[in-house]
Amino acid sequence: MSTPNSPLAIRDEITITPTDDGSVVLDRCSGDYWQLNQxxxxxxxxxxxxxxxxxxxxSLTSLYPDARDSVTNDASAILRGLVEAGVIRDE
Structure with missing residues (x-):
């Protein structure tokens, strides 16, 4: 992530389909897809x-108040992974 406050956006070419335990994300341009957890x-x-x-x-910390450090680390890692995969972009 470039800066902590940079706007994030889901790429227009991305389709998100909910599943019972998360979602499946499809990049309609490349055909790549990912299964995401909740x-x-x-x-x-x-x-x-x-x-x-x-x-x-x-938002995540309000759901998991006793796990702020791990929430911060995990969320940042997920965001980095989504950017690297091309699902989202820093604007």
Missing amino acids: TATFILQQIADGLDEPAIID
Whole structure:
């Protein structure tokens, strides 16, 4: 991630399909797809709602108040992975 407050966006070529335990994400241009767990799916929904990284971490921390450090590390790792995979972009 370039900066903690940089806007995030899901690429237009991405389709997200909910599943029982998360979602499947398809890049319609490349044909690549990923199965995401519930936490990564929650993060994608937060990005779709316009939240930046600190706000996403705050949302997750409200769900898991006793795990702030691991939430911060895990969310940052998920966001990096989504950027590297080309699912989301820093704007």
